[in-house]
Amino acid sequence: MLTLVIGNKNLSSWSLRPWLVLKHFDLAFEEVKLPLDTPEFHRDIVKYSPTRRVPLLIDGELKIWDSLAIAEYLNEKVQGRAWPADAATRALARAVSAEMHSGFAALRTNWSMKAVGTATVPLPAQGVADVVRVQELWHDCRSQFAQRGPWLFGEYSIADAMYAPVALRFRHYGATFSSPIAQAYQQQLVQDPHMQEWIAEAQVEVNTHFGT
Ligand SMILES: N[C@@H](CCC(=O)N[C@@H](CS)C(=O)NCC(=O)O)C(=O)O
Known part of the structure; x- marks a missing residue:
């Protein structure tokens, strides 16, 4: 099971991108949501992300940060269907x-x-x-x-x-x-x-x- 760590849905533009890729390509995932700009965010994000930023994707032992890198990884999960075919x-x-x-x-x-x-x-x-x-x-x-x-x-x-x-x-x-x-x-x-x-x-x- 994949886990996507994201920020507030109202505010986190970078989180929205891989979340949409997961949804559009029917990939099952769990969501962990941290409230941006709060003490709770700064306390909890260190458990997940070396950059202390969201989004971050967890796949077993693997942690992938940065929205575009996550999207590329998800593209591989769907055999390249997340980019145009030609x-x-x-x-x-x-x-x-x-x-x-x-x-x-x-x-x-x-x-x-x-x-x-x-x-x-x-x-x-x-x-x-x-x-x-x-x-x-x-x-x-x-x-x-x-x-x-x-x-x-x-x-x-x-x-x-x-x-x-x-x-x-x-x-x-x-x-x-x-x-x-x-x-x-x-x-x-x-x-x-x-x-x-x-x-x-x-x-x-x-x-x-x-x-x-
Ligand atoms: N280049 C990164 C940008 C990530 C980013 O800036 N995320 C913001 C939220 S949208 C963040 O985690 N901010 C928290 C902070 O900087 O303390 C990506 O594409 O994922």
Whole structure:
């Protein structure tokens, strides 16, 4: 049995990514949830993670940290089905996933993920540029792969999980869309039943003051 150690569902954007990969590829797992930014988190995370960060995947004796490394490990568990089947599309999916993993700092810092509620927070110029780039990327991928299915590269892949927290940021902070195709994809990510399950559990956290 796999165990995924995560943070609050309302707040933990990095935790959401491997959680969605596990759900989309029907991998059974247990969840350990630690409340971010609390004494309890700092006390308990040392038992699990050398980086003292979430997410972390436990598979028997093996501990894997960092969302993208976890996603890659899960891809191996499903015989490579978590990336597109052909090499060229797979390379593109890895490129956009790497871009997400290492980039968009201004967007991520200023519009921190909140799975529930709404807020108005102005973005600095670099944050606006990040929003434009994400939408351009979504528009281009969806335009190219629409005939293969509703996800970024047609069938669901790790790339969709990587961008899922951005869809929640756009929802929470009311991003303006320049492309109807990008907007439809944002809706696709938010309306995904697994995402809806995550959002419902985030709402329970907020209602019960988990971590606050
Ligand atoms: N690059 C890491 C980032 C992990 C990360 O920053 N996690 C945050 C929560 S979303 C965390 O554990 N913060 C706790 C802390 O820094 O004390 C990944 O992809 O997993």
